Amino acid sequence: MYQEERLVSIIEFLKQHNRISVDQICSLFHVSRDTARRDLVRLEEEKAILRTRGGAILPSYRDEIKSYSNRLNFVSEEKKRIGRTAAKLIFPSDRVILDASTTVQSCAEQLENLNCTIITNSINQAEVLSNKSKLNIHLLGGTLEKDHRYLYGSTVIDKLSEYLVDKVFIGVVGISEHGLTIAHEEDGVVKRKMMEQAKQVIVLADRTKLGITDFYRFADLQDIDILITDQIPPPSFRDLLIKYKVELLTAN
Structure with a gap:
């Protein structure tokens, strides 16, 4: 070697x-x-x-999370494949929450023009979806995080508590034995509430997020129903998914 x-x-x-x-x-x-x-x-x-x-x-530091616009410039083919696989899980009449991550935006971009309801706190997702005439879009109102293009705060949480949906699609900075983690607490608090309001929790994470733990833990592995990633994870990570009964989908 x-x-x-x-x-x-x-x-x-x-x-x-x-x-x-x-x-x-x-x-x-x-x-x-x-x-x-x-x-x-x-x-x-x-x-x-x-x-x-x-x-x-490994070093304990983490790279600074780039702004949403900068991250969109580097959406990989892997993320596009993950988004395409995720979009196929949304059906007519579904009520769905999409969070404010670039991988979930890839799902929004590839979603068919279906008669379904989308709830989001992302101004980018709302703009992308506005071109699809059959979609019913609910944009959650709150405080705007300008760099990362999402709305957060108590008004977002309060409004989310009124919705009961079929599915939620969540992006992460890291997913490991420590659970789902994100760089910013206010973002994580909203994601947690989104997950609580959904019958099915679907996490989108490319292989670079697997085994990574970031600053703020907003959920545990047992809170996930499906993980969509771009490559079959290592055996130790697959064992974790089996332990917590998480279904694995690998994007083709």
Whole structure:
């Protein structure tokens, strides 16, 4: 195995297990302790890990979440596939909540012009859906988060409590054994309420979100019915989904 391949595998191991030792690297990849240490030095130089006594952990920092408009410029083909798969789960007469994430917007963009009701706190989702003549759209009113293009606050929560819907589609920054996490508390509070009002909770998360834990936990894995992602997750993550009875859909 080339060093570049080992480095990728070491990072994947860290995402699943939080830490790795020199002895584990030697055992997993059949290399000497000197080689294992060189791998860790290389990863540290690339700022991918923090070295510890006898091993390494992942850095505790998180990249700053870019504004919604900036994130839209980098919507990947994987997110588009996830959105397409999610859109196929919305049927005529459904009552649906869409949150304010770029992956969920991909679902909105690919939704057919159906006779159904959509509730959202995203001004972008409302604009995208306004071109579909058969849709009935409810835009939740509240305080506008300008950078991330969503409405939040007590008025949004109070209004959500009046709706009982068939499905909710939720985006995340991270999904792990610690549950569903997001960067901003006010966003997470709204997402939690959205989930409480739905019969079926569907989470959209590309592979880069799996095994990640961010700042604010707004739900547990047991609160999810379906996870849609773009690749089959590692066995340890699939075991988590089985444990909490989460159905896995992989977007084609």
